[in-house]
Amino acid sequence: MSVIINEVRKGFYLDSVALMRMSADIAAADGVDDAVLMIGTPSNKQIMADAGLLNEQGERASANDLVIALRAGSEGDANRAIAKAKKSLDGGTLKSTGSNALPPTLASACTQLPAANLALISTPGSYATREAKAALRQGLNVMIFSDNVSLADEAALKQQAASNGLLVMGPDCGTAIIGGRALAFANAVPQGGTAVIAASGTGLQEFSVLLTRLGGGIRHAIGVGGRDLNDDIGAISTLTAIDILAADSQVEQIVLISKPPGAATANRVFEKLANCGKPVIACVFGYDESSLPGGIQYAGTLKAAAETAANATIPANQTQSANALAATLASTRTKIRGLYTGGTLCTEAQIVLQQAGLPVQSNAPAPGATTNAAHQLIDLGADEYTMGKPHPMIEPAVRTESLQQAIESADVAVILIDLVLGYGAHQNPADVVADALAAAPAERPIVIASVCGTNSDPQSLQQQTASLQNAGVIVCACNADAAQLAGEIAQLQAG
């Protein structure tokens, strides 16, 4: 069970560089899950509370007090870390200038942490290649969070990595879990024996949270980037990842989540998976079971992948039938409008609706989508919607205008939405949806949602679900269920 300790220094001022350096030092201490040093303003106290770092002592701090807040795995670890913090504050290490400073370059980072074996690159895309090359030269595996890395640069980086037995995750790798540690946008999921290879992002997140709900856990989740399985790249990172996971004795099974690989690449990937010596589940959107070689279990959706991996079934969590819901709608309402913050969730919903016989269109079309179908599913995280704006996972209010338009559309029967929780995501996306619905007329489309998250996430699955339900949203157990229910309603409305 986690232990939270707060130390409050009344009227204590420290310059920002020292504060940041000390925060990083304490957070890196053995057994410490998270730590921060902040002045006790109302806003910061709310943030610390949301992060599970505030206790009653910290709550009493004022805006002129410094709060040291940390959460550790045990009381011993917490006490050791707080003692270290107090020693620094009382005139020790903070006055020195060299070794504790955050490293300004990759080389100095390697000097400071010689045991590091992975570098996370998050720079503007035009600089990411240079930094990634430098990291590879240092013998580091690389996670490239940045986007806007050219295809040629991606191929060159991955070839450089492969020739040195290293892995490049990304570019545009927004989510990863390595050794149970979440990197970038990931959910708070327990460690377990399952390893995932995915493009990046919400497919990986949805799978990991569904597996968690079924009692499973994640050992590694590797985002290889959305283009890795294209023939231009030739699955270099996917193939390396399979080797790494196959060699890891703690990995019990491997799950692949992807769009269809390039024709020249698919065989190499599936052959390697089939012969890796571990059970493999493949969720390849647009594939059917016959497309996979023997020895690989097929999953048509993320839900099916999680259920297969856990050998259990996700229970439905809402009781209203499609018939009962359709009965509340005017007969002119026939269309589904999907407004997604997660790209892979948008893809999965398209697949589910098509499997139900419903034609779909999208700005991020799944295999089989057409251009003029009645049912429209939009990936609001796509570049054309995020140019100059925050990603809707970070700021869900950017979805509000589209949501209001869908509410006002006389022919929309169902609005499908997702909420993605976890580290880095908005602290309360449900309230943003609830605010938009509060202003909606009584006669409006049915809003069906799924929440990609766990109760250990900073936002709490339970709280977000309750907020949506209080706002009149039908909340399904997962994205596939939400799309399934929407499809059933649309079929009933079509008569």
Place this chain on the structure above:
Amino acid sequence: MASASARHCGAVALRVLEAGCGETIAVFQSTAYLANSAGELLCVGPASMPPGPINLCVERETLLLPAPGDSWSFDRRRLSTGNQRLATIDNEAIWHPPATLQPQADQLRAGLAIALPLLRQLETLPSLATVQTTLHAGLAALGEWQSHDPLPQRAIAILGCGEGLTPAGDDILCGYLVALHCLGDPAAQQLATAVKPLLSTHTSRISAAHLSAACEGAAVQLIHDLIDAIARNDRDDTSATITALNKYGHSSGYYAALGATQAIAHFTNSGSQTRNRSHSP
């Protein structure tokens, strides 16, 4: 040791000193904050410190700073702490913020197109993701805010939000306020009216001192330089100023620049016209 001259002394700093005496409340590596009996603050530091409304920049590379709790006095234009004469302030050293600009929307848009990509390259992530989330939400709320409405909760939430001596949210508000003021947007006064009553409870005393000056339209010279460079659509000056701001504080300069550019973007899009009309007789 003879006292040095002040290179710059902000108008607010001079007002603090003119109270005659006070106490040192905080001391850092190269700067110290002095308070007068009314609780107003100034920041005294070396010549390398940028000019600003509450800054007293002394013409020396390093200063022998007082200790927390030390008293100070100001007599015949000389600031002393203990037995040490710290600085003499001549009239020529008094710093005031630049006059309000006469912006042209096209120039501002072009200037922003230079500044925003440069700022994106410098994006800095706080250690807690929720800080970033709160800041983004607050910026969005400020962008949507109409000055005749109450300040949205999400905008208020950035006040005092973030790590550091001056939280990132305060730095953003500082840049936002000053940019609106420099552009002559009447929303500056409305925002200042909404922010001022919260300063004593929602942020630290030191950060409140900087924000209070921003409510009057003044921040460190670098922010004014950035706004001016954008308004002139001057690529070299914009780049140089952003580089300098990025070195100001741990991330204060970056966040203040972010706030300023957001205010300019809002001004150029629709805010200024709407606001100006809403305040027209």
